[in-house]
Amino acid sequence: MAKRDVYEELKDLQAEMVKMISKFEQVQDEVTQTLEQNAELKIENQHLREVLRSEHNESLNNSAEPQLSKSRQNLEKLYEEGFHVCNFEYGKRRENNEPCAFCLDVIYGER
Numbered sequence: 744m745a746k747r748d749v750y751e752e753l754k755d756l757q758a759e760m761v762k763m764i765s766k767f768e769q770v771q772d773e774v775t776q777t778l779e780q781n782a783e784l785k786i787e788n789q790h791l792r793e794v795l796r797s798e799h800n801e802s803l804n805n806s807a808e809p810q811l812s813k814s815r816q817n818l819e820k821l822y823e824e825g826f827h828v829c830n831f832e833y834g835k836r837r838e839n840n841e842p843c844a845f846c847l848d849v850i851y852g853e854r
């Protein structure tokens with residue numbers, strides 16, 4: 744009777760060990776997946792940081808560019824609408840939207 748109990752106990756123990764091994768493998772898979780995911784997120788994070796940094800730099804560069812003054816912006820608008828803003832032909836229509844070097848100098852030239 745006692746001998747049979749021992750066999751039963753061994754069988755139970757074996758069944759439990761099989762269960763534990765399968766549980767162990769399951770957890771091992773989860774750890775592997777988590778590590779892989781972590782590595783992917785690290786790469787993605789790095790990539791996003793680079794995108795953010797380059798966009799930040801771009802906007803810094805853009806804001807560093809000199810802006811046209813308000814009055815020059817108005818002249819630029821007039822010019823784009825097809826009028827001369829230079830001293831020679833001020834207010835006259837630019838024929839066929841021809842570019843005028845004098846106008847461009849007034850709008851964009853150094854002063």
Ligand SMILES: [Zn+2]
Nearest residue numbers: 827829843846
């Ligand atoms: Zn002009």
